[in-house]
Amino acid sequence: SQQGEEDPQALSIQEGENATMNCSYKTSINNLQWYRQNSGRGLVHLILIRSNEREKHSGRLRVTLDTSKKSSSLLITASRAADTASYFCATDARETSGSRLTFGEGTQLTVNP
Amino acid sequence: DTAVSQTPKYLVTQMGNDKSIKCEQNLGHDTMYWYKQDSKKFLKIMFSYNNKELIINETVPNRFSPKSPDKAHLNLHINSLELGDSAVYFCASSSRSFPGSRAFFGQGTRLTVV
Numbered sequence: 001s002q003q004g005e006e007d008p009q010a011l012s013i014q015e016g017e018n019a020t021m022n023c024s025y026k027t028s029i030n031n032l033q034w035y036r037q038n039s040g041r042g043l044v045h046l047i048l049i050r051s052n053e054r055e056k057h058s059g060r061l062r063v064t065l066d067t068s069k070k071s072s073s074l075l076i077t078a079s080r081a082a083d084t085a086s087y088f089c090a091t092d093a094r095e096t097s098g099s100r101l102t103f104g105e106g107t108q109l110t111v112n113p
Numbered sequence: 114d115t116a117v118s119q120t121p122k123y124l125v126t127q128m129g130n131d132k133s134i135k136c137e138q139n140l141g142h143d144t145m146y147w148y149k150q151d152s153k154k155f156l157k158i159m160f161s162y163n164n165k166e167l168i169i170n171e172t173v174p175n176r177f178s179p180k181s182p183d184k185a186h187l188n189l190h191i192n193s194l195e196l197g198d199s200a201v202y203f204c205a206s207s208s209r210s211f212p213g214s215r216a217f218f219g220q221g222t223r224l225t226v227v
Binding site for chain 1: 156217
């Protein structure tokens with residue numbers, strides 16, 4: 001089954017506004033990570049939250065994790081046009097065969113200047 | 114001094130051909146991956162190697178054969194290319210010995226099969 005389903009699929013906001021993206025997953029995890037992908041580029045790691053953590057901050061990013069609901073959210077405050085990108089959550093469910101990151105379908109964020 | 118580098122960045126080829134994509138990481142990581150990103154941007158893991166040993170092999174046609182000559186390299190060879198193989202292929206690496214470590218991705222190889 002697919003892990004990490006994000007919503008919304010697309011989000012368009014004005015510069016200065018906050019952007020919130022949500023992610024749901026299905027199985028137990030060790031940690032959940034958020035990545036960013038600019039058009040035509042590779043994925044860049046943003047932030048990691050472990051399964052025993054509930055909230056984490058990094059600059060303008062705030063991530064929450066609710067393991068009882070199997071969901072996470074990524075908040076970008078005071079958005080900038082340069083934040084325009086696709087954002088993916090990825091779950092790390094370490095298995096006996098080795099860890100893997102399972103990605104969601106992503107949220108396309110557009111920040112209008 | 115790129116962390117994870119893939120070549121080529123673009124690859125256009127005809128159906129039926131055989132092609133390879135190369136990946137190298139200089140981070141000292143022990144685990145490398147291949148992911149496929151389709152036109153809808155969905156990322157799906159294909160293979161994972163740890164210390165040159167295959168540890169994850171998802172349901173991928175056996176036309177796809179990964180090869181890891183050493184811990185720093187993981188190449189992907191594709192035989193008899195089909196139209197449906199068109200996608201962006203990403204190589205990534207991480208440190209399995211460091212629990213919960215992040216993955217570093219290459220810039221991707223956009224494969225177009227015509």
